[in-house]
Amino acid sequence: MASPPEQSDEPRSTSEGVHIGSKLxxxxxxxxxxxxxxxxxxxxxxxxxxxxxxxxxxxxxEALKRLADVLGHTVGELFSNEAPPANPLRYSVSKSGQRKRIMYPGSGIMNELLSPDLQHQMEVVWVEAPVGATSGGHPHSHVGEECGIVLAGVMIFWVGEDEVRLEAGDAIYLDSTVPHRWHVGEGEPLKAVWLITPPTF
Structure with missing residues (x-):
């Protein structure tokens, strides 16, 4: 597999970039x-x-995922640490503005963890991304299954060689072992909810 392109933009420091860099x-x-x-x-x-x-x-x-992987970690572990919910085994409430989140510097992509952590059988993520944002130039795959529903915007999703256009209200369910990637299409920014089992983010 060819190496992902390095960012061509002038290097710049962001609070999220410093956090991610120091963690790496x-x-x-x-x-x-x-x-x-x-x-x-x-x-x-x-x-x-x-x-x-x-x-x-x-x-x-994509580069961030590969860096985390080679160091024996996942991108999900970059989520900020917060106190565990009061009743972690019974239920968990995810309050807007108080969720664990990760911003991908320079991409505009933001993920918030709707599930309490990555220690359970299912991972649920709120996704926001600007028009033109992408998961990377090369498809990725992992063990498990996932389902996503688009709430706003247009998501162009590739599963293997198949290209699917997802608009508000559309959902996709896939075998995560099949190489896949996505791109935010024209119009408004993307808002989506993604479910993955087992947690592999």
């Missing part, structure tokens, strides 16, 4: 992995990865 650096140190080893594993330059770790470059969503 922390994971790399914990795994006793060098920048060179990570570079060789994900196909990105040592200099670029160093800039990501310092919050000076904005990784694409």
């Amino acid at each position: 650096r922390e994971w790399r140190h914990e795994s006793r992995t060098t920048l060179t080893e990570v570079s060789e594993a994900v196909g990105l330059s040592v200099g670029y990865i160093s800039q990501v770790e310092r919050g000076r470059a904005n990784p694409s969503l």
Whole structure:
């Protein structure tokens, strides 16, 4: 598989980028992995990865997933830590504005965790993304199944070689082992809810 393109925009620091970069650096140190080893594993330059770790470059969503994976983690682990719900085994209430969230620097993509954490059998995510945003240039796959419903905007979704256009009210259910990717089409920004089992985000 070809390496994902590095961001061509001028490196810039954001609060989310600094948080993500410092977490990636922390994971790399914990795994006793060098920048060179990570570079060789994900196909990105040592200099670029160093800039990501310092919050000076904005990784694409796909690059971020590959960096987390090679360090033995998932992108979902970048969600901010919050106190567990009062009744974690019975139910969990997800209040707007108080959810665990992750912003992908430079992409405009925002995910909020609607399920209490990633330790249960199902993961539910609120997705917002601007027109033109994409999950990455290459499809990805993982064990499990997923279902998504578009609430606003247009999502162009590829499952294997098939292209599907999803508009407000449309839903898709798929075997996650089939390579898939998405792109936000014309019109208004995307709002969607995604369910994945088992949690693999």
